[in-house]
Amino acid sequence: MLSMSRLNMIPLSQMSQGRAICRQVEGDGPLASRLKRLGICEGRPLEVVQAGDPMILRVIGTNIGLSKQLAELVTVEIPASVPAELPADTLVTAQS
Amino acid sequence: MTSSPTLNVLSPEDIAVEPALVVVVGNPNTGKTSLFNRLTGMRAKTANYPGITVDLRRAVLKLPGRDIELADLPGLYSLDALSPEEQVAKSVLLGELESLAAPAAVLLVVDATQLERNLFLASEVLELNLPTVIALNLIDAADDIEIKIEVDRLSSELGCVVVPVSARTGRGIEELRATLAHAVSRELPMLDEEHQSCTVGCRGCTYSARYEWAERITSGTVQQPANASQSTSFLDRVLTNPVLGVGAFLGLMLGVFYLIFSLADVPMTLIDEGFSRIAATVDGLIPTQPINRWLWLPVVGTLTFLVTGLGYRIAGIRWTKRTIVIAAIVSTLVALLPADDFRSLVVNGVIGGVGGVLVFLPQICLLFFFICLLEDSGYMARAAFVMERLMRSVGLPGKAFVPMLSAHACAIPGIMAARVIEDWRDRLVTILVLPLLTCSARLPVYAMVAALLFSDSPSKAALVFVGAYLLGIAAALLTALGLKKSILRGETVPLVIELPPYRRPSLRNALLTVYDRASVFVQNAGSAILMISVILWALATYPKLSEEQLPPQAAAEVAALRASAEELTGDDAETLIQEADQLVAQAGLAHSFAGRLGRFVEPIFRPLGFDWRINVGVISSFAAREVVVSTLAIMYGMGEDAEGDTLVETLRRQQRPDGSPVFTTATCLSLLTFYVLAMQCLPTQVVTKRETGSWRWAFLQLGYMTLLAYAAALIVYQSTIALGYA
Ligand SMILES: Nc1nc2c(ncn2[C@@H]2O[C@H](COP(=O)(O)OP(=O)(O)OP(=O)(O)O)[C@@H](O)[C@H]2O)c(=O)[nH]1
Ligand SMILES: [Mg+2]
Numbered sequence: 001m002l003s004m005s006r007l008n009m010i011p012l013s014q015m016s017q018g019r020a021i022c023r024q025v026e027g028d029g030p031l032a033s034r035l036k037r038l039g040i041c042e043g044r045p046l047e048v049v050q051a052g053d054p055m056i057l058r059v060i061g062t063n064i065g066l067s068k069q070l071a072e073l074v075t076v077e078i079p080a081s082v083p084a085e086l087p088a089d090t091l092v093t094a095q096s
Numbered sequence: 097m098t099s100s101p102t103l104n105v106l107s108p109e110d111i112a113v114e115p116a117l118v119v120v121v122g123n124p125n126t127g128k129t130s131l132f133n134r135l136t137g138m139r140a141k142t143a144n145y146p147g148i149t150v151d152l153r154r155a156v157l158k159l160p161g162r163d164i165e166l167a168d169l170p171g172l173y174s175l176d177a178l179s180p181e182e183q184v185a186k187s188v189l190l191g192e193l194e195s196l197a198a199p200a201a202v203l204l205v206v207d208a209t210q211l212e213r214n215l216f217l218a219s220e221v222l223e224l225n226l227p228t229v230i231a232l233n234l235i236d237a238a239d240d241i242e243i244k245i246e247v248d249r250l251s252s253e254l255g256c257v258v259v260p261v262s263a264r265t266g267r268g269i270e271e272l273r274a275t276l277a278h279a280v281s282r283e284l285p286m287l288d289e290e291h292q293s294c295t296v297g298c299r300g301c302t303y304s305a306r307y308e309w310a311e312r313i314t315s316g317t318v319q320q321p322a323n324a325s326q327s328t329s330f331l332d333r334v335l336t337n338p339v340l341g342v343g344a345f346l347g348l349m350l351g352v353f354y355l356i357f358s359l360a361d362v363p364m365t366l367i368d369e370g371f372s373r374i375a376a377t378v379d380g381l382i383p384t385q386p387i388n389r390w391l392w393l394p395v396v397g398t399l400t401f402l403v404t405g406l407g408y409r410i411a412g413i414r415w416t417k418r419t420i421v422i423a424a425i426v427s428t429l430v431a432l433l434p435a436d437d438f439r440s441l442v443v444n445g446v447i448g449g450v451g452g453v454l455v456f457l458p459q460i461c462l463l464f465f466f467i468c469l470l471e472d473s474g475y476m477a478r479a480a481f482v483m484e485r486l487m488r489s490v491g492l493p494g495k496a497f498v499p500m501l502s503a504h505a506c507a508i509p510g511i512m513a514a515r516v517i518e519d520w521r522d523r524l525v526t527i528l529v530l531p532l533l534t535c536s537a538r539l540p541v542y543a544m545v546a547a548l549l550f551s552d553s554p555s556k557a558a559l560v561f562v563g564a565y566l567l568g569i570a571a572a573l574l575t576a577l578g579l580k581k582s583i584l585r586g587e588t589v590p591l592v593i594e595l596p597p598y599r600r601p602s603l604r605n606a607l608l609t610v611y612d613r614a615s616v617f618v619q620n621a622g623s624a625i626l627m628i629s630v631i632l633w634a635l636a637t638y639p640k641l642s643e644e645q646l647p648p649q650a651a652a653e654v655a656a657l658r659a660s661a662e663e664l665t666g667d668d669a670e671t672l673i674q675e676a677d678q679l680v681a682q683a684g685l686a687h688s689f690a691g692r693l694g695r696f697v698e699p700i701f702r703p704l705g706f707d708w709r710i711n712v713g714v715i716s717s718f719a720a721r722e723v724v725v726s727t728l729a730i731m732y733g734m735g736e737d738a739e740g741d742t743l744v745e746t747l748r749r750q751q752r753p754d755g756s757p758v759f760t761t762a763t764c765l766s767l768l769t770f771y772v773l774a775m776q777c778l779p780t781q782v783v784t785k786r787e788t789g790s791w792r793w794a795f796l797q798l799g800y801m802t803l804l805a806y807a808a809a810l811i812v813y814q815s816t817i818a819l820g821y822a
Contacts, residue, residue, distance in 0.1 A: 030176070037173045037216065041307065054484050062210060063332075
């Protein structure tokens with residue numbers, strides 16, 4: 001069983017529209033640097049504007065197109081204050 | 097380097113002090129190039145696509161005190177330098193480039209509407225402790241959306257001078273100049289203390305630390321209206337939609353191509369006619385009567401020397417001992433040519449060869465123009481975004497799609513457009529496969545084959561075209577897959593792309609870009625084309641066959657034709673005389689090196705169904721594929737200007753020694769396949785060399801395409817025969 005706090009942590013690739021905080025970017029090679037230098041790094045807020053592959057993120061006032069493969073490297077935390085915005089299917093996938 | 101000569105001229109008192117190098121750095125798309133142009137009045141590329149500037153542009157800027165040399169660098173997101181362009185920018189900034197002095201100061205360009213994001217790079221650059229001036233660009237755009245920045249406070253927080261400017265309106269440019277002058281004379285205030293790294297003493301991720309620092313600074317200096325983070329526009333939702341977006345993109349591209357082909361028609365005809373007229377004029381100027389050798393030699397020698405000099409100038413070749421000797425030898429050789437050969441060299445070799453390639457210039461320019469408008473508007477990033485998924489399935493990034501589309505007009509702009517692909521390997525693969533796509537120079541060949549196969553049925557002829565296009569596309573995609581799995585093994589770098597706000601494209605920028613890129617084409621390809629045209633001319637002309645040496649049968653025919661021409665008058669006589677001349681030309685070509693080569697390689701090409709005359713066509717079209725049509729016309733005894741119909745009829749009548757027709761279905765299909773896949777374009781090779789930095793890749797491209805073309809034509813010919821179509 002996942003605890004409540006872990007439940008809010010999902011890969012960015014599984015997020016649908018909404019805001020979240022980036023918690024971890026896997027690896028430290030050039031792929032991870034590509035993300036981090038655009039502001040997709042630990043502790044920074046981001047917003048999914050359009051889900052899909054590739055998806056559109058809004059980070060520090062800029063829209064960024066991001067392929068799913070990279071989104072999978074990113075773990076985000078959905079703030080507890082906005083659980084209503086989470087569609088049910090996201091939670092299901094998060095648990096599996 | 098493309099710095100204009102007038103800007104480089106230094107007056108005597110300046111020579112004492114070398115101009116100090118000041119590099120323009122900043123995030124992609126922050127207006128570095130626009131600002132550079134504003135400051136120096138010089139042309140350089142500006143486009144709204146992150147990371148477009150590739151060539152370094154430099155210009156000397158006259159300032160009170162000391163002159164500075166400004167260098168416009170490609171945009172970069174961080175000093176991690178993850179693309180070749182970023183690598184270049186970084187090494188210039190750190191003074192690692194041998195050909196360039198270490199920078200005396202940095203002009204850091206930041207986007208006032210995106211200050212927080214831009215401060216990330218700023219923090220890295222400031223830590224280099226070089227004298228730095230920050231240009232707060234796009235201040236007009238910031239004003240428009242009511243972003244207010246406290247410049248003085250920002251300046252003291254960052255510990256360097258910040259000048260609000262707008263490259264578009266010209267605001268603040270004078271102040272920026274004055275500040276730059278101070279920076280290089282080391283009179284800048286607030287530079288005494290070392291910049292403290294914002295990541296010193298922080299734990300965890302340095303990236304986050306920098307962004308937290310940036311957030312802290314912006315929160316103290318920037319006031320944004322509450323609704324600043326506007327939602328994505330309706331337009332953008334459509335253009336980035338997985339289905340509608342692809343449709344919109346394809347529709348747009350179709351429109352662009354339609355425009356290119358319809359607009360290019362008139363200038364292409366004009367260039368074509370212009371070159372024929374020049375050829376005719378020059379032809380008339382060269383005296384037909386023998387003239388005094390001692391007059392001829394110096395005149396022709398000097399003229400050739402001047403033309404060679406002009407060629408050097410266009411190609412940017414310097415006068416050194418070696419190049420002078422080469423020019424002198426060439427001039428002497430040309431002056432020693434008999435008058436008739438000289439005429440043929442000038443008219444057919446030089447003017448014909450250069451004209452044959454320059455006809456494509458209008459198409460190339462139009463393509464650059466539209467690509468630039470689309471880039472500048474911010475749309476291209478969306479195109480890469482929507483094409484990403486499709487392209488990834490063949491192992492290429494979404495950004496490869498625009499180059500691939502452009503290559504359907506001409507491979508050259510396509511190869512240059514491949515610069516937007518950040519990953520070197522992905523870029524190289526794209527460049528290597530681009531020439532497989534059907535460019536417009538292949539169309540005359542396709543048209544000839546289609547007419548040979550199905551002149552009675554337009555719909556079947558159209559099928560030939562469709563098949564050829566599809567073959568090219570399939571070959572390009574499969575080759576790309578193959579290359580990614582073999583010599584250029586590696587994961588395709590997944591898409592991360594900034595989708596910049598839409599901006600009104602600047603017509604001036606687009607025109608300047610067209611000018612820049614077209615001159616690159618003329619400079620690089622022009623000299624190579626001239627050289628190869630002359631070589632191919634020589635191959636097709638020497639050794640000469642005088643009329644007395646004509647083979648008996650041809651001699652008899654020629655004599656008969658001329659005799660009957662004597663008895664007729666007017667047009668009929670003209671026709672007969674022309675026929676006789678064509679016979680002579682045909683025999684001459686057969687006798688030449690090209691003709692001999694054609695026979696020599698006959699065993700190699702026989703399995704493809706080519707006879708030796710087709711081989712001569714293949715050889716002579718080595719530098720420009722469309723030449724094969726006119727060579728075949730000569731080889732089969734037509735005038736060079738034979739109209740399509742008559743050419744096809746003549747070709748159809750051709751027989752092999754055993755009496756069977758030359759252009760059977762199998763041979764036609766094999767010829768078509770060969771021309772879809774073979775390189776046969778020297779200008780493309782030159783541009784590949786330029787963009788990849790080495791002949792190695794150009795040779796690899798030539799090699800694999802030739803092999804592929806041969807193998808595919810072989811399979812097509814043999815299987816068609818096996819299926820029973822003779
Ligand atoms: N409104 C406004 N637009 C600007 C200004 N400066 C540049 N632009 C526009 O911003 C876009 C990008 O300008 P560029 O000069 O190509 O930017 P760059 O930094 O050289 O871009 P890269 O070389 O790709 O990194 C163009 O569409 C310009 O017209 C400015 O001061 N105000
Ligand atoms: Mg630029």
